[in-house]
Amino acid sequence: MRRTADVVVVGGGVIGCAVARELARRGARTIVVERGEVGAEATRAAAGMVAPQAESSGPGPLLRLGIASRERYAAWTEALAAESGVDVEYRTDGIVYAALTAADVRVLAARARWQRAAGLRVERLAHPRRHVPALGPQVRMALHFPDDHRVNNERLATALVVAARRAGVAVLERTPVAAVRARRGKVTGVDTGAGPVDAPVVVNAAGAWAGRLGLPPGVAPPPVFPVRGQIIVLRGGLEVVPRPLYSLRGYVVPRVDGRVLAGSTLEDAGYEKRVTAGAAADILAAACAMVPRLAGLTLDTAYAGLRPATPDHRPIIGAAPDLDGLVHATGHYRSGILLAPITAEAIADVVMDGRTALPVAAMRPGRFARRRRR
Amino acid sequence: MRRTADVVVVGGGVIGCAVARELARRGARTIVVERGEVGAEATRAAAGMVAPQAESSGPGPLLRLGIASRERYAAWTEALAAESGVDVEYRTDGIVYAALTAADVRVLAARARWQRAAGLRVERLAHPRRHVPALGPQVRMALHFPDDHRVNNERLATALVVAARRAGVAVLERTPVAAVRARRGKVTGVDTGAGPVDAPVVVNAAGAWAGRLGLPPGVAPPPVFPVRGQIIVLRGGLEVVPRPLYSLRGYVVPRVDGRVLAGSTLEDAGYEKRVTAGAAADILAAACAMVPRLAGLTLDTAYAGLRPATPDHRPIIGAAPDLDGLVHATGHYRSGILLAPITAEAIADVVMDGRTALPVAAMRPGRFARRRRR
Numbered sequence: 001m002r003r004t005a006d007v008v009v010v011g012g013g014v015i016g017c018a019v020a021r022e023l024a025r026r027g028a029r030t031i032v033v034e035r036g037e038v039g040a041e042a043t044r045a046a047a048g049m050v051a052p053q054a055e056s057s058g059p060g061p062l063l064r065l066g067i068a069s070r071e072r073y074a075a076w077t078e079a080l081a082a083e084s085g086v087d088v089e090y091r092t093d094g095i096v097y098a099a100l101t102a103a104d105v106r107v108l109a110a111r112a113r114w115q116r117a118a119g120l121r122v123e124r125l126a127h128p129r130r131h132v133p134a135l136g137p138q139v140r141m142a143l144h145f146p147d148d149h150r151v152n153n154e155r156l157a158t159a160l161v162v163a164a165r166r167a168g169v170a171v172l173e174r175t176p177v178a179a180v181r182a183r184r185g186k187v188t189g190v191d192t193g194a195g196p197v198d199a200p201v202v203v204n205a206a207g208a209w210a211g212r213l214g215l216p217p218g219v220a221p222p223p224v225f226p227v228r229g230q231i232i233v234l235r236g237g238l239e240v241v242p243r244p245l246y247s248l249r250g251y252v253v254p255r256v257d258g259r260v261l262a263g264s265t266l267e268d269a270g271y272e273k274r275v276t277a278g279a280a281a282d283i284l285a286a287a288c289a290m291v292p293r294l295a296g297l298t299l300d301t302a303y304a305g306l307r308p309a310t311p312d313h314r315p316i317i318g319a320a321p322d323l324d325g326l327v328h329a330t331g332h333y334r335s336g337i338l339l340a341p342i343t344a345e346a347i348a349d350v351v352m353d354g355r356t357a358l359p360v361a362a363m364r365p366g367r368f369a370r371r372r373r374r
Numbered sequence: 375m376r377r378t379a380d381v382v383v384v385g386g387g388v389i390g391c392a393v394a395r396e397l398a399r400r401g402a403r404t405i406v407v408e409r410g411e412v413g414a415e416a417t418r419a420a421a422g423m424v425a426p427q428a429e430s431s432g433p434g435p436l437l438r439l440g441i442a443s444r445e446r447y448a449a450w451t452e453a454l455a456a457e458s459g460v461d462v463e464y465r466t467d468g469i470v471y472a473a474l475t476a477a478d479v480r481v482l483a484a485r486a487r488w489q490r491a492a493g494l495r496v497e498r499l500a501h502p503r504r505h506v507p508a509l510g511p512q513v514r515m516a517l518h519f520p521d522d523h524r525v526n527n528e529r530l531a532t533a534l535v536v537a538a539r540r541a542g543v544a545v546l547e548r549t550p551v552a553a554v555r556a557r558r559g560k561v562t563g564v565d566t567g568a569g570p571v572d573a574p575v576v577v578n579a580a581g582a583w584a585g586r587l588g589l590p591p592g593v594a595p596p597p598v599f600p601v602r603g604q605i606i607v608l609r610g611g612l613e614v615v616p617r618p619l620y621s622l623r624g625y626v627v628p629r630v631d632g633r634v635l636a637g638s639t640l641e642d643a644g645y646e647k648r649v650t651a652g653a654a655a656d657i658l659a660a661a662c663a664m665v666p667r668l669a670g671l672t673l674d675t676a677y678a679g680l681r682p683a684t685p686d687h688r689p690i691i692g693a694a695p696d697l698d699g700l701v702h703a704t705g706h707y708r709s710g711i712l713l714a715p716i717t718a719e720a721i722a723d724v725v726m727d728g729r730t731a732l733p734v735a736a737m738r739p740g741r742f743a744r745r746r747r748r
Contacts, residue, residue: 234651262651277608277636278669281658284651295652299676 003197005031005170007351008190009205010177010213012038014153014336015329016205017160018344021083023203024167026352031199032169033192035176035209039157042207042336045231045305047244047253047261048153050338053145054095054246056111059118061362062314066335067120068359069342073149076341077156083166086159089152089256096125096132097143097246098290104248108143121147134240136292150244152255153337160340177206179214180326187325201351203327208271208306210316210330219323222316223368224331226306228267230279232287234260234297241291250286252294259300262287275302309333314363317346318356321366327351328365377571379405379544381725382564383579384551384587386412388527388710389703390579391534392718395457397577398541400726405573406543407566409550409583413531416581416710419603419679421618421627421635422527424712427519428469428620430485433492435736436688440709441494442733443716447523450715451530458536463526463630470499470506471517471620472664478622482517495521508614510666524618526629527711534714551580553588554700561699575725577701582645582680584690584704593697596690597742598705600680602641604653606661608634608671615665623660626668633674636661649676683707688737691720692730695740701725702739 009020012034023030032038049055050073052066077090099105112122128142129135135142165171178191180202189198191214204210208226215221237252237260244253253261265279280302288295310316310331320326329347332339342358349356383394386408397404406412423429424447426440451464473479486496502516503509509516539545552565554576563572565588578584582600589595611626611634618627627635639653654676662669684690684705694700703721706713716732723730 232651275673276669277606277658277671277673278662280673281655281662281669284655285659288652288655295650295655297651299649299651299654302673 001195003031003195005029005197005199007201007203008033008197008199009203010190011205011207011210012161012171012173013041013043013205013207014039014157014160014340015207015332015343016203017157017164018340019203019205019329019347020169021160021164021167022344022348023351024164024169026348028351030169031197032164032171033175033177033190033197034171034173037173038161038171039154042305042307043157044154045229045303046153046337047231047251047263048151048156048337049095049148049244049253050150051095051145051148052338053115053120053122054097054148055334059114061359064359065342065363066338069339070147070149072341072345073151077151080159080163084159084162086155086162088156088159090149091151092149093243094144094146095148095244095246096128097145098128098135098139099141100138100247100249100289102140105141107248108141112143132243132245134291134293135245136290138289150253151337156337177213180216182216182323185324187323201325201327203329203347203351205329207308207330210308210328215326216323219320219326220369222328222330222365223311224308224316226271227309227333228269228273228304229264229307230275230283230302230304231261231263232280232283232302233300234262234294235300237294237297240293240297245290247286247290249289250283252287252291260294260297262294271306273304273306275304307333311368315339315343316365317343317360317363318365319350321369375569377405377569379403379571379573381575381577382407382571382573383577384564385579385581385584386535386545386547387415387417387579387581388413388531388534388714389581389706389717390577391531391538392714393577393579393703393721394543395534395538395541396718396722397725398538398543400722402725404543405571406538406545407549407551407564407571408545408547411547412535412545413528416679416681417531418528419605419677420527420711421605421625421637422525422530422711423469423522423618423627424524425469425519425522426712427489427494427496428471428522429708433488435733438733439716439737440712443713444521444523446715447525451525454533454537457540458533460529460533460536462529462533464523465525466523467617468518468520469522469618469620470502471519472502472509472513473515474512474621474623474663476514479515481622482515486517495519506617506619508665508667509619510664512663524627525711530711551587554590556590556697559698561697575699575701577703577721577725579703581682581704584682584702589700590697593694593700594743596702596704596739597685598682598690600645601683601707602643602647602678603638603681604649604657604676604678605635605637606654606657606676607674608636608668609674611668611671614667614671619664621660621664623663624657626661626665634668634671636668645680647678647680649678681707685742689713689717690739691717691734691737692739693724695743
């Protein structure tokens with residue numbers, strides 16, 4: 001069977017599905033090709049934070065992009081709920097970031113300073129246990145980021161794929177892409193495990209596998225590599241942890257159903273998705289140090305995911321410099337949930353109009369070209 | 375349906391099945407009545423140690439009983455293998471007990487002294503990493519108990535129930551006992567969820583539930599209470615941990631299939647079997663401190679069990695003082711696997727001959743009577 005589309009999106013994670021939905025809404029016949037199941041991998045193994053401030057490592061274009069994406073979240077998730085009927089549990093109750101040592105206090109105080117200087121809201125809680133009684137006695141101070149939000153990433157993935165399908169997107173699951181085809185420097189489609197798909201545009205939203213797409217000779221794969229993260233899921237914690245709590249050693253994030261996610265690690269373990277004893281020990285120790293009452297919660301499950309990282313820890317968003325019709329939407333590392341709405345918008349702009357006014361210049365694929373080209 | 379037997383054994387754990395097999399071998403028509411599944415509860419949630427020396431808290435009748443039971447293990451498991459066809463993975467490679475702090479060194483040195491004085495073999499390893507390279511740099515010294523052994527407790531439970539059935543024992547699973555019936559001070563049987571069983575002898579091997587048997591008015595239940603223990607199972611560790619390793623903060627025990635059991639906790643949590651975040655954190659931290667390479671193993675599963683404890687931490691073995699035909703075989707706390715063969719022998723002696731020459735006088739049920747009777 002030979003399929004035809006305007007755009008093939010490779011990868012059915014939160015980025016691929018968001019891009020596909022947006023393209024379909026703008027009139028493009030779009031097919032998502034996913035090697036496994038939609039909403040798996042890094043999309044599933046996330047905590048669902050919409051938190052550019054709490055998770056920022058400093059000012060710069062990534063923070064600006066994150067804040068622009070966060071500003072879109074309320075309207076975007078409202079539209080998704082209307083289109084899909086799925087409540088994605090978008091919550092705007094802010095994030096508390098706890099300092100457990102004197103060194104932590106210095107790091108967080110500096111973070112508060114530069115964010116305030118950048119015009120962002122940050123509250124310093126001198127007596128954090130008055131605001132969050134569950135915090136342990138080790139906690140010395142905390143920051144509150146009132147504008148950082150959260151979503152249930154598993155429900156978000158479901159909502160996106162339903163909305164995409166209802167907008168006309170075809171989704172092929174369990175369908176690996178063997179190669180991106182091209183003729184005379186232009187994309188002509190992809191070869192998949194379920195046959196070829198003809199299309200003049202291919203969007204690479206393959207996450208940690210985005211560098212292994214089977215590109216034509218001479219076309220540089222994006223420099224994406226996997227960084228493993230592990231999450232431990234506890235049960236029975238809604239009253240213990242009513243809101244997300246962060247420290248420099250990990251986070252605990254509640255779900256509406258009473259589960260609490262505790263994470264996470266940053267590990268160079270290749271493509272090996274495993275939950276290890278050492279990571280579980282570290283995650284649980286950090287979580288219990290911040291919130292001692294978590295020690296009494298029930299261990300539910302644990303999982304690992306592979307974040308798509310890049311050399312500068314910024315995503316790769318935009319047209320490939322060396323192949324017409326190839327567009328990258330990958331490398332979102334720890335921010336795929338946060339950046340999904342603005343990535344979808346930017347990629348749809350690029351595909352439909354050839355350009356975007358959104359602040360993704362610093363995310364352009366060509367920025368790595370000098371050191372990689374022969 | 376009304377059943378008849380010579381002996382009803384209440385409880386299908388390792389103690390109940392071992393007792394039933396021994397009784398059947400001596401000619402008694404025996405029925406095991408188990409509220410859930412055989413080989414579950416404390417039997418499953420054990421590490422399978424046959425280790426009276428490593429696990430001893432001091433000299434006394436419990437140690438003597440444990441050593442007498444250990445002496446029976448080789449022949450007993452050989453007979454079980456022949457009767458059942460199940461290899462119970464009995465291993466005689468000894469146990470290494472590591473000291474991680476100066477205080478640990480003092481405790482273990484004292485343990486070595488009194489055990490040697492009692493004529494038991496204990497080797498002091500001044501350079502334990504030469505013997506067990508996986509031990510971490512924190513380990514300062516270790517003891518080796520060459521005569522302490524181990525078995526796969528899950529396989530042991532399977533072997534016992536198969537051997538018991540082949541010896542003629544009937545096993546009723548998912549059959550709760552509602553009451554022990556008696557007339558004129560003598561047992562006449564039990565009422566179960568599957569109807570009555572008439573029998574002149576009832577053996578109470580109900581583990582942590584042994585105090586809730588539904589005894590006739592005026593008959594004192596044995597003072598057994600549950601102590602929760604949690605175990606974390608790791609995968610891929612046979613080369614990391616080729617033999618059982620203990621410390622004062624926990625143990626790691628390998629299985630032939632490459633799993634490694636890490637445990638354990640002592641918790642007063644009633645009958646609530648849960649795996650908690652705090653216990654998992656403690657167990658994993660203790661295991662990784664002793665054997666740092668365990669940090670790289672895969673987290674497989676976790677479970678909790680309820681050990682049947684007694685006020686003096688000794689089992690309750692023998693005829694009840696206040697009801698003819700009621701015999702207790704319970705309260706084995708952390709030593710049910712170790713003590714199964716000698717308990718079976720002693721109980722069969724008591725049931726068949728009215729007495730036993732085995733050293734169970736200090737385990738007699740009547741020892742709690744003074745403070746419990748009205």
